[in-house]
Amino acid sequence: MSPLHEDRLATDPAIASILAERDGSTVYRARISTQRWGFLAIVLLVAVAPTFLYPIYLMDLYCFAIFACAFNLLLGYAGLLSFGHAAFFGAGSYVAGYVAKRYGAQPEFAVLAGMAVAGGLGLVFGAVAIRRQGIYFAMTTLALAQMIYFLAVRFPAYTGGEDGIESVPRGKLFGLLDLGNDLTMYVAVSCVFLGSLLFIQRVVESPFGQVLKSIRDNEKRAMSLGFETSRYKLVAFVISAALTGLAGATKVLVSQVATLSDVHLSMSAEPILMTIVGGLGTMFGPAFGAAIIVTMQNYLAPLGAWVTICQGLIFILCVVVFRQGVAGLFGRVVGQR
Numbered sequence: 574m575s576p577l578h579e580d581r582l583a584t585d586p587a588i589a590s591i592l593a594e595r596d597g598s599t600v601y602r603a604r605i606s607t608q609r610w611g612f613l614a615i616v617l618l619v620a621v622a623p624t625f626l627y628p629i630y631l632m633d634l635y636c637f638a639i640f641a642c643a644f645n646l647l648l649g650y651a652g653l654l655s656f657g658h659a660a661f662f663g664a665g666s667y668v669a670g671y672v673a674k675r676y677g678a679q680p681e682f683a684v685l686a687g688m689a690v691a692g693g694l695g696l697v698f699g700a701v702a703i704r705r706q707g708i709y710f711a712m713t714t715l716a717l718a719q720m721i722y723f724l725a726v727r728f729p730a731y732t733g734g735e736d737g738i739e740s741v742p743r744g745k746l747f748g749l750l751d752l753g754n755d756l757t758m759y760v761a762v763s764c765v766f767l768g769s770l771l772f773i774q775r776v777v778e779s780p781f782g783q784v785l786k787s788i789r790d791n792e793k794r795a796m797s798l799g800f801e802t803s804r805y806k807l808v809a810f811v812i813s814a815a816l817t818g819l820a821g822a823t824k825v826l827v828s829q830v831a832t833l834s835d836v837h838l839s840m841s842a843e844p845i846l847m848t849i850v851g852g853l854g855t856m857f858g859p860a861f862g863a864a865i866i867v868t869m870q871n872y873l874a875p876l877g878a879w880v881t882i883c884q885g886l887i888f889i890l891c892v893v894v895f896r897q898g899v900a901g902l903f904g905r906v907v908g909q910r
Contacts, residue, residue: 645855650809662818703806
């Protein structure tokens with residue numbers, strides 16, 4: 574490619590990030606360094622958190638953090654707004670709970686089963702939904718997710734109906750580690766959480782992730798450069814769905830119950846709120862957003878319906894004042910210093 578052609582392409586924001594990565598620009602290296610320090614900070618927080626906070630609360634937080642980061646991969650980096658991610662979260666939860674309780678499967682196989690079913694469901698949903706754009710894509714995912722909710726209600730023999738699947742056994746990880754111990758379970762969930770963050774970071778920083786960003790910024794220009802955008806969006810949708818299923822499957826082992834709330838419409842709103850509050854399109858912002866929302870739900874529970882009002886006020890504040898969320902605000906403060 575000639576230098577003149579490269580200069581012309583560099584003026585397009587849709588692919589400027591690709592050229593910046595290839596050239597090893599100072600901005601790119603600084604961003605990677607910041608992300609590494611951010612990941613190390615998260616590892617440190619995960620290590621010391623059980624000393625001050627209840628492990629069950631922390632494990633619940635990590636599951637929703639995976640959920641939010643998986644959703645952010647789709648919305649923040651591919652530009653696809655889904656209103657139906659509760660279908661994948663609930664599918665992972667129900668399948669893992671059913672396999673673990675009905676067949677006595679070890680926890681690693683139960684989680685993998687939930688993740689695989691959610692990924693397969695994402696493949697089917699994505700093949701249908703990516704044919705639409707914008708709000709039509711979002712409404713298609715919503716309609717498909719409502720179908721999963723209907724199936725969960727209509728087949729109580731597998732889902733438990735309104736009672737859900739209760740008393741899901743945690744079992745022994747790899748046949749050795751008893752997850753009935755909260756500390757052992759915490760270590761396992763922490764590893765799943767950190768591994769998911771590393772995987773998402775690798776996906777975003779890979780050439781595949783850079784193409785996703787170009788599709789988000791200017792899909793027509795990405796198509797003109799020869800990228801088959803539908804295939805890239807479908808792969809991103811499947812990855813996001815599988816990670817969401819991983820979050821749901823891990824959550825059912827933590828709480829030992831799978832209920833209709835896991836596939837309800839309100840569950841699809843949770844990652845949207847967490848992502849906006851934490852920082853849309855940032856690496857670790859959705860995890861911090863999940864921490865804020867889950868903490869409010871746990872510690873402000875005595876307030877009843879006022880918790881929802883507080884969440885709404887925070888959402889409005891982020892949209893109006895802090896449009897880049899908590900992570901964006903922190904990055905701007907650090908950048909100024």
